[in-house]
Amino acid sequence: METNMNKRGFGSDNNAGIHPDIIKEIISVNTGHVIGYGSDIYTERALGIFKEQFGSSTETFFVFTGTAANVLSLSGITRSWNSVITASTAHLEQDECGAPEKFTGCKVLTVDTPDGKITTDLLERHMHGFDFEHHSQPKVISVTQSTEMGTVYTAAEIRKIADFAHDRGMLLHMDGARITNAAVSLDLPFKAFTTDSGVDVLSFGGTKNGMMFGEAICFLKPGLSADFKYIRKQGMQLSSKMRFISAQYIAYFRNDLWKNCASHSNAMAGILEERLKQFTEISITQAVQSNGVFVIMPSEVAEKMRNHYFFYPWNEKRSEYRLMASWDTTEADIEDFIFLLKKELK
Numbered sequence: 001m002e003t004n005m006n007k008r009g010f011g012s013d014n015n016a017g018i019h020p021d022i023i024k025e026i027i028s029v030n031t032g033h034v035i036g037y038g039s040d041i042y043t044e045r046a047l048g049i050f051k052e053q054f055g056s057s058t059e060t061f062f063v064f065t066g067t068a069a070n071v072l073s074l075s076g077i078t079r080s081w082n083s084v085i086t087a088s089t090a091h092l093e094q095d096e097c098g099a100p101e102k103f104t105g106c107k108v109l110t111v112d113t114p115d116g117k118i119t120t121d122l123l124e125r126h127m128h129g130f131d132f133e134h135h136s137q138p139k140v141i142s143v144t145q146s147t148e149m150g151t152v153y154t155a156a157e158i159r160k161i162a163d164f165a166h167d168r169g170m171l172l173h174m175d176g177a178r179i180t181n182a183a184v185s186l187d188l189p190f191k192a193f194t195t196d197s198g199v200d201v202l203s204f205g206g207t208k209n210g211m212m213f214g215e216a217i218c219f220l221k222p223g224l225s226a227d228f229k230y231i232r233k234q235g236m237q238l239s240s241k242m243r244f245i246s247a248q249y250i251a252y253f254r255n256d257l258w259k260n261c262a263s264h265s266n267a268m269a270g271i272l273e274e275r276l277k278q279f280t281e282i283s284i285t286q287a288v289q290s291n292g293v294f295v296i297m298p299s300e301v302a303e304k305m306r307n308h309y310f311f312y313p314w315n316e317k318r319s320e321y322r323l324m325a326s327w328d329t330t331e332a333d334i335e336d337f338i339f340l341l342k343k344e345l346k
């Protein structure tokens with residue numbers, strides 16, 4: 001038997017396991033039969049929680065993955081001649097294998113950002129060709145909250161982008177795969193920086209923060225979701241055993257489990273950042289506002305460290321690496337990482 005099996009690392013919050021309260025809830029609903037495909041009391045309860053969190057007109061649909069949440073969100077609000085504008089670092093641009101283009105038919109246009117955050121100034125360059133049949137029609141701006149760089153938009157920044165979109169007849173989508181880390185960082189209720197800040201459609205993630213699987217698509221603006229049930233089914237994301245996604249969300253919101261998990265992972269990233277600051281050989285490249293720490297370190301040291309603790313290179317040319325904290329990261333993990341780093345840097 002290996003002794004170091006399943007050692008925690010800093011690779012991804014996806015690499016962490018499932019919170020025991022989520023597992024318990026899955027087991028607790030695992031008795032008897034309920035009607036499939038979402039016509040069950042657990043799904044009714046879970047959908048009600050989303051209305052409490054995001055506003056009474058919120059229409060929520062569960063899907064299996066974050067990619068599906070993004071792609072189907074966009075499918076619900078675009079036609080194939082539209083374009084979707086996002087940061088060049090966005091998951092939907094970098095890590096979805098072209099699925100947004102394949103399933104929506106839309107052109108994905110990008111803006112380069114220093115920190116993963118789109119601004120209205122950056123968006124200007126794509127604001128042309130409206131009503132011109134030779135040009136894809138800009139329809140959606142997609143922001144990620146918290147971003148792939150670990151940074152967080154303020155509610156005012158979201159509002160500004162939403163107003164910019166709406167003034168041009170466009171919509172604002174938010175990829176909230178790590179929305180809980182942003183909520184904790186901002187110390188705001190979800191509604192304040194989504195529905196109340198003009199977000200139209202949200203991909204709400206749970207998997208990275210203690211759930212097993214199951215993301216939610218929340219239509220925050222009334223009237224956008226009329227045909228969505230067909231889009232989800234055609235998109236092969238209608239779960240027959242929906243109660244097991246719904247139960248996870250019931251547990252996730254009970255006693256603020258989501259908040260405890262996200263507060264913990266953000267706090268661990270903060271401690272990691274503080275401890276890394278002692279090394280002159282290492283520079284931190286992004287503001288640590290959620291659960292990610294981006295560092296430049298000598299690549300030969302990083303390679304040695306990656307044998308101790310798994311983590312990903314972010315930009316190999318710059319020798320930049322991403323260290324992610326998770327709901328189950330411990331201070332002892334960080335202390336051991338720092339201890340080994342000290343040795344490898346000698």
Ligand SMILES: Cc1ncc(COP(=O)(O)O)c(C=O)c1O
Pocket residue numbers: 014065066067068091092144147148175177178207
């Ligand atoms: C910002 C962001 N969006 C969405 C996703 C969802 O991805 P998946 O389809 O792997 O669940 C991820 C996962 O890494 C992510 O980092």
